[in-house]
Amino acid sequence: MGRVKAEKIRNTLKQTREKRKIQVPRVYQLKLQNLSEKDREVLGRLFLEAKWLYNYIIADVENRLNRDTWKLKEVEIKTPEGFKRREIKQLSSQMRQGIVERIKGNLLSLKRAKEKGIKVGKLSFKSEVRSIPLKQYGITYKILGDKNKVKIQGIKKRFRVLGLHQIPKNAELAEAQLIKKPSGYYLHVVCYLPKEEVLKEIRERRLKEPIGIDLGIKHQLTLSSGEKFSWYIPETKRLKRLQKSLSRKQKGSKNYWKIKQLIRREWEYINNKRKDTLNKAVSYLKRFSLIVVQNDNIKSWKEGYFGKQIQNTGIGGITARLRTLATLIPVVFVDRYEPTTQTCSFCGHRQKVFLSERTFKCQSCGKEIDRDVNSARNILRIAIEKLKGEGKLLKTLPVDCGKVTPVEWGLSHDEAGSPRL
Ligand SMILES: [Zn+2]
Missing domain, CATH: 3.30.420 (Nucleotidyltransferase; domain 5)
Incomplete structure (x- = not known):
């Protein structure tokens, strides 16, 4: 990465950090609606590929995490019938990077827990991945508010969603997660409010x-x-x-x-x-x-x-x-x-x-x-x-x-946080 580009990214991150100080995060749940058999197939494939990629990395975390794993078009996974090659075609590169970052995050928290003296194991294989990170709004997903629809990267169809009315007009949309639940597919959208x-x-x-x-x-x-x-x-x-x-x-x-x-x-x-x-x-x-x-x-x-x-x-x-x-x-x-x-x-x-x-x-x-x-x-x-x-x-x-407790209270640093006793 060039020096100028790196500098630019650092600045953007700094700006975001400053902005977040005067914002409050909220998570809203949107439900994907009217899914056809084909839609379920496409979404199901996404979660399957996420599982393959995750398990592939976990199998040899030291070697596979830091290389350009997310660029892989194919991974090899262990099945009851031996090793099989699996194609990664539906997951976008941002989604793959999101999965890689999630593993890094998990490893870090394991390390921290270990440092605190808590007994920890290793990351284990997943039989199912239930959420896919959608990191950048506008790229990995986009809300088409006037149509009550959402666009997910790499999928042509715009999905109708329920629950958009909960999101206030002045909310700034940030990352989201695509969630698979027994009752269907959802988006958990993180918004920042003033x-x-x-x-x-x-x-x-x-x-x-x-x-x-x-x-x-x-x-x-x-x-x-x-x-x-x-x-x-x-x-x-x-x-x-x-x-x-x-x-x-x-x-x-x-x-x-x-x-x-x-x-x-x-x-x-x-x-x-x-x-x-x-x-x-x-x-x-x-x-x-x-x-x-x-x-x-x-x-x-x-x-x-x-x-x-x-x-x-x-x-x-x-x-x-x-x-x-x-x-x-x-x-x-x-x-x-x-x-x-x-x-x-x-x-x-x-x-x-x-x-x-x-x-x-x-x-x-x-x-x-x-x-x-x-x-x-x-x-x-x-x-x-x-x-x-x-x-x-x-x-x-x-x-x-006439009351047991006085009526009006205020803390000397009201709103600013909470004192510890
Ligand atoms: Zn008494």
Whole structure:
């Protein structure tokens, strides 16, 4: 690469980095619609080639990753009948480069995990690739908004898509991924929105109160205001029935794959429902002026008493979402050793509370309150006391307004991020 060209690329990257500082990323899902048998064939081929290329590189990662692998028109892969040559004709060079970069990224995170002392294996062969990176908007894919269609590089047909209305007019389109799910093909499009406008929208809808959150097993979120959100949905009866049926089929037979596909669809349905509730919870939380959450060590829960239940609840998901939310509104994490379940949120009295007791009955002031709501209220109080002590609260109205918590809060660096306690 010439010096001038390299310089130009560096400058563009720098400009993009600067621009991203005042933007917020959002991902939108578009569904490809009215796919004909032929369309499915073409798209299916794309994912097949992606798998071949991926597995080909993984088979000898040291030698195959850094060469011009992405230029290959053909790869050799191992099949039950020995090595076979496979033609790569549908995947565009940008898509291939995207796959190469993804492998590099995966190797890097493995390396980082190893450095941290986490036991890691090697990258393994994939029996299926479920997403294809589409790196540059305008080249690998393009949205034809007025026609509700999308163009994917290397495919003549313009696909009709559902969901374009979600993307705001002022969004800047960036990379995307082509996704294969049991229910069909999707595009996950990354857009960048002006941060100032997103903040303005949040500010306009914002309540003046702060809110405390208790993370739990039965209800994943309990708020100090009394609301509860649960997105743990037990595996459906249908899923259990299908799994039972699968066990009776001969492995690898036509019926086996048919049932297997139905099981995947059922999982997709269950996961969609969970995500939906999680999204609702996050958008509800966005309205508060300050969010306080207990900095629970989810990992230790997983290994300990609650085991399997936790896997299905996706509490890890909410903490990740809260960390993202913290770039827009103040989110404070309180250390978990604070005795939030054993303290009365009305009078501060401490008493022993057993795990089986769902209601907190104060032995001192006699008040009764839901165990988790009590805990959420304590979490909120602890944070506010600490913030006050550190002079980080901007405005506090006199507490004579008849509420337990003062009405107006603001952090001295409102919007700028979240203080750590
Ligand atoms: Zn009390």
